[in-house]
Amino acid sequence: MNVGHVGIWSVELRLGDPGEISERAAELDELGWGALWIPGLGGGDVLGDSERLLKATRRLTVATGILSIWRHDAEEIAAGHHQLQQAYGGRLLTGLGVSDPAAAEQAGRPFRPVADMNAYLDRLDHSATPLPARERVLAALGPKLLDLAAQRTAGAHTFLVTPESTADTRRTLGPAATLAPYQAVVLDPDAATARATARSFLSPFIGMAHYARSLRRQGFTEADLAGGGSDRLIDSVVAWGDIEAIGRRVRAHHDAGADHVALHVITTDGAFPRTQWRELAPLAH
Template structure:
């Protein structure tokens, strides 16, 4: 599965208007982004069919479509495998499913996340037919889950992490497994405005233990995690500035060990497509 060097990550693909989502997906592909990352639940009906995924595949011709994080608590493995194999073979060739264990603060049944993920992968392997290893990755942040991803999936898709985390993850993965990094960017050059937007984007995650543990492993302190996040934390987790600044920051993430970067433009709502920012960034980023 070739994800290319850069993709677009957007909650609007699952939370925005379906018609605009299809049109935005087609434009992102034409701009040169090689993978479209769907934030949020890729389902859409009680049967758990991958309806949003299918819509994105229909709207595009060659881009990989990747639901960013399917919760192992919400979607039974056999149901997910059936939904995957219900898609036409040509569509399955450009579909990667991101798996995650969510957070204890959100899921009431959250228990032993590593064991739960390992068991979920076993169920996917034993399906008839199984969901291929090459069609799945894990939203891993900790070292044990990262090693599990390296052994049992295409690789990892870390979210809201700094360069040190990328370096550490690359060392854990070794050569071969995919490191598909989500990177949020704020298209603004004023430091106060950019950091305020970044803090607003970060606020839902600040109380989640899994993220806090990942940031502390990167050398941040409890003081950095207080009050919405220190400037040091914000500047490490987010890229902001003009298009050239952002492109340079993305190049640094690649140099640190990322194979692919899923670029998320910070927006004011879940349903907003940052299409103008996609175009501006493509003009510099993809030309390189």
């Protein structure tokens, strides 16, 4: 599936005012972005929210980044995915994740990430309208889930990773699988305010065990994880500065083996970052 070289990852495109979501999506399509990624969050009507974006656009791919297998029935996702593919020209990419032990516990299940994802993929494969492997990706950080992504899906959507980690992931996935890292960005050339914005967003994730493990695998220490993240950690997983600085980070991921980079513009007000999306648009080409 063609997702282009660079896309937009946005909470606002899922939780914002529906009318403004449609307007902003249409503009992003015209600006040339390859894909629009929306988060799975706590569940809800992610297929309906995906359809809103598909309806508002003509060309780009809409991707879920990431839908939790604990909050969505596999057969319903497969059926809904099929319907949207038929209606909108095959422009939906379904991203799937195993979340964390707490999500499994809420579903009344033990947490066995690889086995759980394998079973979910089996259900997608054996649904009345199967969800094809080429139209799904996994949220994968550890080597076992990355292997599964390469074997049973189009590839991987990685979160809070450095370009060096992207290079390692490419070696694990092999040359054929799609690799689409998430990249947080702050369009602010002032180091103090940019890091403060980034830290306020990242702090909750750094405190989650599975993301902390991933960051340790990337070479960060307990000191880097403390206090909302050291400057070294912030600078490594968030691209901040002007458009040239953001562009360098995007190129670093591509040089490391990424096929696509999903840019998440971090702001402090929760509004649609329309100005930033427009400023970053040259990176889409």
